[in-house]
Amino acid sequence: MVGRRGGGNPDRLVFQGILRGAGSSPLLGLAGLCLGHTARRFGRLGDESLALVRALAARAEADPADVDGRALDGYDDVRSFLFPR
Numbered sequence: 282m283v284g285r286r287g288g289g290n291p292d293r294l295v296f297q298g299i300l301r302g303a304g305s306s307p308l309l310g311l312a313g314l315c316l317g318h319t320a321r322r323f324g325r326l327g328d329e330s331l332a333l334v335r336a337l338a339a340r341a342e343a344d345p346a347d348v349d350g351r352a353l354d355g356y357d358d359v360r361s362f363l364f365p366r
Contacts, residue, residue: 311351312337313353316330318358320363331359334352334355340352
């Protein structure tokens with residue numbers, strides 16, 4: 282695969298880094314928003330991506346100073362486009 286070096290999974294490293302990331306980083310809310318846009322554009326997310334967007338939204342709801350509200354917007358997109366009512 283292009284962009285892979287070694288035997289590790291680079292996506293897994295990104296997910297682990299985001300989940301353990303320091304709070305109050307604007308990148309955490311942006312990551313949730315981007316996952317929502319991905320769900321809207323492609324109509325699916327992998328299990329790890331879905332778990333990540335849920336975790337980021339939960340953190341944003343619990344403490345907006347930890348993860349900004351864009352994570353909630355992203356999770357709204359995920360629910361709207363992957364789990365329509």
